[in-house]
Amino acid sequence: KAGVTQTPRYLIKTRGQQVTLSCSPISGHRSVSWYQQTPGQGLQFLFEYFSETQRNKGNFPGRFSGRQFSNSRSEMNVSTLELGDSALYLCASSALAGGPGNEQFFGPGTRLTVL
Amino acid sequence: QKEVEQNSGPLSVPEGAIASLNCTYSDRGSQSFFWYRQYSGKSPELIMFIYSNGDKEDGRFTAQLNKASQYVSLLIRDSQPSDSATYLCAAGGADGLTFGKGTHLIIQP
Numbered sequence: 749k750a751g752v753t754q755t756p757r758y759l760i761k762t763r764g765q766q767v768t769l770s771c772s773p774i775s776g777h778r779s780v781s782w783y784q785q786t787p788g789q790g791l792q793f794l795f796e797y798f799s800e801t802q803r804n805k806g807n808f809p810g811r812f813s814g815r816q817f818s819n820s821r822s823e824m825n826v827s828t829l830e831l832g833d834s835a836l837y838l839c840a841s842s843a844l845a846g847g848p849g850n851e852q853f854f855g856p857g858t859r860l861t862v863l
Numbered sequence: 864q865k866e867v868e869q870n871s872g873p874l875s876v877p878e879g880a881i882a883s884l885n886c887t888y889s890d891r892g893s894q895s896f897f898w899y900r901q902y903s904g905k906s907p908e909l910i911m912f913i914y915s916n917g918d919k920e921d922g923r924f925t926a927q928l929n930k931a932s933q934y935v936s937l938l939i940r941d942s943q944p945s946d947s948a949t950y951l952c953a954a955g956g957a958d959g960l961t962f963g964k965g966t967h968l969i970i971q972p
Contacts, residue, residue: 850955851912
């Protein structure tokens with residue numbers, strides 16, 4: 749079974765630009781969660797989508813948004829990039845959403861650098 | 864705000880010994896608990912999950928959960944140099960996973 753895939757793997761942008769990241773979950777998984785990982789803050793939850801609906805949202809500004817398509821693939825968008833948005837963005841897929849049984853499996857991540 | 868606390872380390876353990884990693888969580892409503900291993904430059908990899916009080920064993924790994932004390936631990940028996948990594952503890956509930964910042968484990972040959 750193929751794992752979680754994320755594209756692109758690396759991205760360099762400049763301040764003020766916007767970026768879209770993509771995530772394809774494990775086949776059959778309907779839940780996709782996004783995280784931002786930085787050395788100082790660790791893994792921080794951005795949002796979770798299940799069956800095309802946003803179930804949960806972390807404490808990030810509105811510049812961070814996402815969506816999920818009918819095939820469970822998900823995209824995350826960051827507008828008006830800031831230097832502090834430089835991070836590893838991780839997508840995780842799970843078969844269920846919330847509660848026991850929601851083991852999450854991570855993709856390889858997208859390394860975003862904002863100059 | 865939900866929090867998961869871990870000692871950042873580094874925790875240094877000789878090869879062949881037992882490595883003991885701990886975390887505490889603040890939300891009593893958390894229902895599931897996960898341990899992930901993350902090598903430098905890589906994404907987190909799920910090692911184990913536990914839902915019920917007590918111990919759960921999987922090969923060289925044992926997860927322990929004490930909901931009354933809001934405490935989760937991971938024991939690694941017969942530690943190998945390849946176990947050197949950052950170990951992330953996560954607590955899960957209806958609104959997703961909250962991660963600790965991880966413990967850096969070093970296995971000394």
